[in-house]
Amino acid sequence: MKDKLISILLNPFLIAIVISFAIIYSLPDFFRKYSIEIVSEGLLGKNYKLFSFCDLNNNGISEKIGFKDNITGNAAVKVILDNRIIIDQWNLYGKFPHNNFEPCYHDLNNDGFKEIIIITQKEDSAFINIIEPLNKNGIQLKRFICTINKQNNNVDFSSSKIHVADLDLDGSEEIIFSINAGFSISPRKIFVLDLLKDTIYSSKHVGNKSDISHVTDITGDGYPEILLATNSAGNFSDTSISQFDDYSSWVIILDKKLEFIFKPIEFPSSFSSIYLIPIINSKYSKIAVLLNTREKSIIPDKLMLINSSGYTEKTMDLDAGSYCLYLVSSDNSESNQIILYNCKSGLFELLSLNFEIIGSYDGLANSKLIIEDLGSDKNAEFIFNSNNSSLTTVFNTETKKMIEFELTNTTNGLLHTSIIVDSTTSKRLFIQKDNRWFTIKYFKNPLFWLKIPFFFGIFTVILFLEYLIIKGQKIKDKRERVIKNQIIELQIKTIKNQVDPHFVFNAINTISEMMLMDNKIEADKFICNFSDLMRKTLKNSDKITCSLQDELDYNETFIQLQKIRYDNCFDYIIETDKNLNLQFEIPKHVLFTYVENAIKHGLSLKKKNGLLKICVVNKNNQLILSIEDNGNGLEKSKTSKPTSTGNGLLIMEKIYNLYAKIHKKKITHKLIELFDNKNKPVGIKVEIKISL
16 A cells, blocks of 8 residues: 555656646746736826826727816816827816815716716805816806805815716706715705706705715615715714714615605714615615724624615624725626625625625725726726725736735825726726826736646646656666676676685585594584675675675685685784774675685795785775785786686776766775885785775
8 A cells, every 4th residue: 555655656747747836836927817017107297186087978988087276276177188189178167175076977968978077166155067078069067056164264075976867767867966064064965956957956964974875776666766875973963953963873865856765774873984785686675784883892883784664684793894885786686796895904705695705805904995897808806005005906806816016106095096998908997196196907918828838838848857857767777787787797706706616625625624533613613604605695696785894794704714724824804993884885895806815826825824914994085995915925926826817806897897887986996015125025915995
């Protein structure tokens, strides 16, 4: 089982897959489906407050609309074509409100040209302005809305996002917006401009600062209702001003006449907010209600589902945070989704219309979230623009991946975003942050389709490299096997020299003589040494190396046999360094050939007083082995044995060369003839050096 598992783990295909995944994971995401590029950036320019983009004439190309103060200090609108041609400037009545304003673009008269609708202020009065820049015969008007109360002689108000809808189903659309006074408190009302009747009418005092979140039919009577987003600022609690206390948030929905469709629902918590989104499909019409509170110990944050009668059908308590609620619409209303975004943590969750969590993802904290189909593929992207940093993140709902980029040289505060449409390119995102603006291109990455071929290419290359490595290893192993076989063949020759018939015959004769002379103890000792030598010779016949200890033991056994054979005509000494590693691997029989030659051609001729000395030391990172005898020198040893071929030394030379090819360890040897004071040969010394 273990061997099978190891075999599977060492499978080249599996190894290639693992390495490929590791490489792919470490690579930058070159092949993501969508990419982001900052196309251009710049400053707003003198007196400009806002840039926005809209296709005013429905030709598929967005015009650039600049909102600025003119030379008189009043509000003005300038329209610029994509090729930087200025169409004209329209001067409005009054100034832009001090607080943020948001223009509305809509084709009110269905003539194919969009109008620009914007709120302005003249002293203590609010006005609505409508201009149709690209059609001289289009709508051009201004209307008085209301008077704003003053606080410390200051006019402080803001207007909501402007909506357009046919509230009374008379075929003409109405303009719906809110006016929210600040510390002056009044008015805080919803207003409707009926263009057909040329009249403006308003709701009762709402109490909270309110915005219009949606205008849609939730009662099923065919008439649109107005859903308000309210915010309790804690400015007043005087019921003479309004029946709706500003220390509470209220769920308020208005009908076409700006009357309440049900009694407003109160949540008594100052500095809290209510946001509503409609949930409409073929089965029912509901309203999702998000409650954000600062006093969470009194009333926690909640997500509620109510019906058109104001009855709460479902409640989900939320963890502490600061939440925003969005509706992601699709062609099929049954597939609509709710986005619950925790601005504090950055977590955003996709919910079904029944508040079931479909998925949760980590976005960018403390950001304004924009939902837009930037890729024009019917999949919404989530754009997080950080309020307190220069980071912007785009989350793609199809790929479930984040793409992060940085807006350079910006300060805190997001002012405006807009979508630029060009018939020849994909949508572009325009971001204005303080006085800087950026144009961002979000597009399908052309390298995306190379993702699979590239990854397959990585796998193929790695598999090919594995094949080359395995092939090279096989070639190396084959070469080493050939060399090892050659070494073994050479060593077999040395074995043959050891156990040649003469040696065996002489050993048997020696044993026979001992037995005849009744020298049983010496005979037994000789037989034991002889059998030990034969056993060691045969046991290690398939190896090319052995430990230094084994080599010394083997040679000592051989020497003892030869001593007996030659009637103890010589003695021997074996010396080794104390700290020497005797388990160090060396070529087998590295000593034997020289020991055999020393005895056979030197010491056997002396008849007595012979000495064989073997010394092993570690010096200068080399293992030095020396074999020294006090025989008669080279010349006499050559003439004393005329039948000797001298092949032993040649065999050892070949073994050393082959061994070096396998183990990369150089081995050298040299013969040194020894002389006495009279220059008379007195022996031979062999020195072998093996690099460690």
